[in-house]
Amino acid sequence: xxxxxxxxxxxxxxxxHVRQSKTGIAFAVSWLIHIVILALACTRGMLFGIQSxxxxxxxPSVLLWSALALLWVGALISLGRRMAKRGHSTRTxxxxxxxxxxxxxxxxxxxxxxxxxxxxALYSPFLSPYDPTxxxxxxxxxxxxxxHPFGTDDYGQDxxxxxxYGARIALGIGACATLINMLWGGFLGVIAGFYRGVVDSAxxxxxxxxxxxxxxxxxxxxxxxxxxxxQMLVITLGLFGLYPARIIRSKVLSVREGEYVTAxxxxxxxxxxxIFRHIIPNSMAxxxxxxxxxxxxxxxxxxxxxxxGFGVRPPTPSWGAMLQAAQQYTVSHPTLAIxxxxxxxxxxxxxxxxxxxxRDALDPSLSM
Amino acid sequence: xxxYLIRRLAQMLxxxxxxxxxxxxxxxxxxxxxxxxxxxxxxxxxxxxxxRHEFGLDQPYPIQYYRLMKKMLTGELRSLTYRAPxxxxxxxxxxxxxxxxxxxxxxxxxxxxxxxxxxxxxxNTVLDYSVTTASLVGISIPVxxxxxxxxxxxxxxLRILPISGRGATLHGWAFLxxxxxxHMVIPTVxxxxxxxxxxxxxxxxxxxxxxxxxxxxxxxxKGLKERIVILRHAFRNALIPVLTNVGIQIGGFLGGAIxxxxxxxxxxxxxxxxxxxxxxxxxxxxxxxxxxxxxxxxSYVIVDIVYAFIDPRIAYD
Numbered sequence: 048x049x050x051x052x053x054x055x056x057x058x059x060x061x062x063x064h065v066r067q068s069k070t071g072i073a074f075a076v077s078w079l080i081h082i083v084i085l086a087l088a089c090t091r092g093m094l095f096g097i098q099s100x101x102x103x104x105x106x107p108s109v110l111l112w113s114a115l116a117l118l119w120v121g122a123l124i125s126l127g128r129r130m131a132k133r134g135h136s137t138r139t140x141x142x143x144x145x146x147x148x149x150x151x152x153x154x155x156x157x158x159x160x161x162x163x164x165x166x167x168a169l170y171s172p173f174l175s176p177y178d179p180t181x182x183x184x185x186x187x188x189x190x191x192x193x194x195h196p197f198g199t200d201d202y203g204q205d206x207x208x209x210x211x212y213g214a215r216i217a218l219g220i221g222a223c224a225t226l227i228n229m230l231w232g233g234f235l236g237v238i239a240g241f242y243r244g245v246v247d248s249a250x251x252x253x254x255x256x257x258x259x260x261x262x263x264x265x266x267x268x269x270x271x272x273x274x275x276x277x278q279m280l281v282i283t284l285g286l287f288g289l290y291p292a293r294i295i296r297s298k299v300l301s302v303r304e305g306e307y308v309t310a311x312x313x314x315x316x317x318x319x320x321x322i323f324r325h326i327i328p329n330s331m332a333x334x335x336x337x338x339x340x341x342x343x344x345x346x347x348x349x350x351x352x353x354x355x356g357f358g359v360r361p362p363t364p365s366w367g368a369m370l371q372a373a374q375q376y377t378v379s380h381p382t383l384a385i386x387x388x389x390x391x392x393x394x395x396x397x398x399x400x401x402x403x404x405x406r407d408a409l410d411p412s413l414s415m
Numbered sequence: 416x417x418x419y420l421i422r423r424l425a426q427m428l429x430x431x432x433x434x435x436x437x438x439x440x441x442x443x444x445x446x447x448x449x450x451x452x453x454x455x456x457x458x459x460x461x462x463x464x465x466x467r468h469e470f471g472l473d474q475p476y477p478i479q480y481y482r483l484m485k486k487m488l489t490g491e492l493r494s495l496t497y498r499a500p501x502x503x504x505x506x507x508x509x510x511x512x513x514x515x516x517x518x519x520x521x522x523x524x525x526x527x528x529x530x531x532x533x534x535x536x537x538x539n540t541v542l543d544y545s546v547t548t549a550s551l552v553g554i555s556i557p558v559x560x561x562x563x564x565x566x567x568x569x570x571x572x573l574r575i576l577p578i579s580g581r582g583a584t585l586h587g588w589a590f591l592x593x594x595x596x597x598h599m600v601i602p603t604v605x606x607x608x609x610x611x612x613x614x615x616x617x618x619x620x621x622x623x624x625x626x627x628x629x630x631x632x633x634x635x636x637k638g639l640k641e642r643i644v645i646l647r648h649a650f651r652n653a654l655i656p657v658l659t660n661v662g663i664q665i666g667g668f669l670g671g672a673i674x675x676x677x678x679x680x681x682x683x684x685x686x687x688x689x690x691x692x693x694x695x696x697x698x699x700x701x702x703x704x705x706x707x708x709x710x711x712x713x714s715y716v717i718v719d720i721v722y723a724f725i726d727p728r729i730a731y732d
Contacts, residue, residue, distance in 0.1 A: 256433045259715075261667045263674070264688065264707045268438070268700060271692035272445045347557050351674050354559050355689060370560060374678070377578065381567040388560035396555035403551065 058122030074122045081115050088173040107170050147408040154404030160397025168214035175208035179364040188380050197386045209364035210390045216365040221345040227285025229338050236295025275357045284345050291337045298330045332409040339402035343395040350391050366391050423716050434708045439480050494699045501702050510587045512683035516668035519607040527611045531618025553612025559674040562605035579680035602679040606672050610664050621653040666714030
């Protein structure tokens with residue numbers, strides 16, 4: 048029982064007590080991070096915007112409390128499951144993959160990097176030292192100092208704060224675009240692989256036409272023609288990032304030949320039932336891997352488009368636009384370009400490591 | 416072989432036609448009336464109507480499309496902002512893009528393939544881990560940032576390379592002069608960086624697939640030197656996916672090294688594309704997009720043909 052009391056005091060402590068050290072550390076560290084953020088928010092008077100009076104602080108506060116509650120309850124539930132299972136473990140495909148993933152250093156580094164970016168994006172008001180658009184006109188184009196750890200830009204805006212808020216643009220637009228990639232690409236892949244014949248060749252021709260224009264050229268062309276806005280970025284990257292479709296199609300082609308599909312058909316199952324009950328669940332693994340990698344690609348694309356001036360425009364803080372602003376100071380203030388670029392690189396690296404490790408765990412056949 | 420070539424070329428033309436239709440549709444779906452934009456804010460309705468008639472914008476879409484393609488193929492299409500025929504604009508720029516693309520591809524092939532082979536042969540050693548880690552980092556670096564970092568390190572601090580531009584040229588080629596060569600270094604390296612990383616990974620995984628094959632054991636049992644076993648027997652069989660990637664990339668580089676050329680002020684087709692879109696120069700944008708598509712489709716076809724030469728198992732009939 049003492050494990051439960053420990054877990055109630057500090058989520059993860061119970062796991063450590065029963066020697067589930069990896070899960071324990073994961074819970075304990077996440078709890079610690081959230082407690083620190085909570086303390087920061089309280090001391091800065093931003094929690095629920097009570098003292099700061101800023102409605103924009105409300106949502107991160109709600110998120111923060113929900114995350115704390117989820118972690119606390121989640122740690123207890125997970126501990127209960129572990130205790131019940133001790134001695135006789137059942138190994139399913141997903142639990143096997145999960146434990147394989149937990150043993151991979153690459154995956155741990157990846158998920159940590161992604162976690163940091165996610166925390167920066169979710170709790171940016173609590174974490175950023177300044178307002179990202181506030182101008183400190185006495186300190187223009189400063190190098191790193193104690194008051195501005197990453198320096199300031201040509202408007203005297205704090206670069207660290209802009210990087211923290213920039214995570215929102217990168218992950219927000221990146222995730223939305225990837226969601227559309229997944230749904231639209233997954234839809235094309237599933238119908239092409241499942242129905243084959245005319246549908247398949249139509250989808251494949253369509254993909255060929257889209258593929259024959261280099262991706263960046265296509266995206267810049269569309270965004271440049273229709274005008275750039277965050278919504279336009281999401282739609283364009285979402286509709287034309289069709290790399291997932293091919294992967295899903297080839298997976299579906301092999302899944303649909305499975306004996307359980309034949310059996311379901313023999314029992315008189317409808318196509319829609321087979322697709323949702325058998326084809327999609329069994330094609331999940333590659334979809335998950337491709338999705339993770341696709342977020343990284345989308346983040347680079349968003350940064351590249353903003354860099355060229357077709358994406359998110361200043362004063363909205365975005366990493367790509369910060370690099371563009373740094374361009375004219377390459378010779379006089381070269382440090383300006385370093386931190387935003389590092390932020391892009393580390394976030395994308397996180398997703399790539401995560402995807403790589405997920406692939407090793409879920410589907411080694413997807414080599415590349 | 417000849418019938419295959421003809422069929423492949425026909426498919427290429429169909430694909431190009433479809434791409435041009437797609438590009439035309441996107442342009443026509445765009446908000447804003449081009450005649451109104453060309454006429455300016457103070458134009459009267461009559462002026463706008465005249466412009467619309469003059470440029471054939473009052474015609475049905477299929478006829479507009481036909482006229483556009485006809486003008487483009489005869490080289491009559493003119494840029495709106497440069498006030499010059501597009502054909503001459505493009506031919507000026509394509510040389511710069513071509514030499515950059517070739518240099519970058521050479522760099523990719525010469526670095527990534529040896530790294531990939533070594534990583535696969537010395538699997539699970541420190542060397543392998545360094546190559547795989549470096550390549551994961553490599554695909555995560557945005558090219559435009561990498562170019563900036565190279566400019567800062569080699570141009571601003573060490574002062575050994577010029578920061579931007581193309582430098583002196585001889586017969587229009589920069590690589591023929593020492594100054595031009597020095598200008599080429601940063602754009603080439605940054606353009607190649609992501610592909611070096613990708614291609615090293617691809618070579619490694621492709622080599623790993625063949626390294627356990629029976630014919631390698633046979634070759635070793637015959638007493639062949641390890642170097643010959645790896646290079647002639649293993650690598651030749653692992654080459655196909657690597658070659659596909661490199662081939663596709665040549666097309667990609669030619670069509671749009673947009674980011675690299677813009678950051679380093681390299682006067683190529685990619686930079687022209689950036690300028691055309693920024694200035695909403697519709698005809699120029701259409702031509703450049705189609706040019707990029709042509710380069711990329713052609714590289715697919717060439718890769719397919721090269722397969723037949725390196726892999727006798729692939730036959731075309």
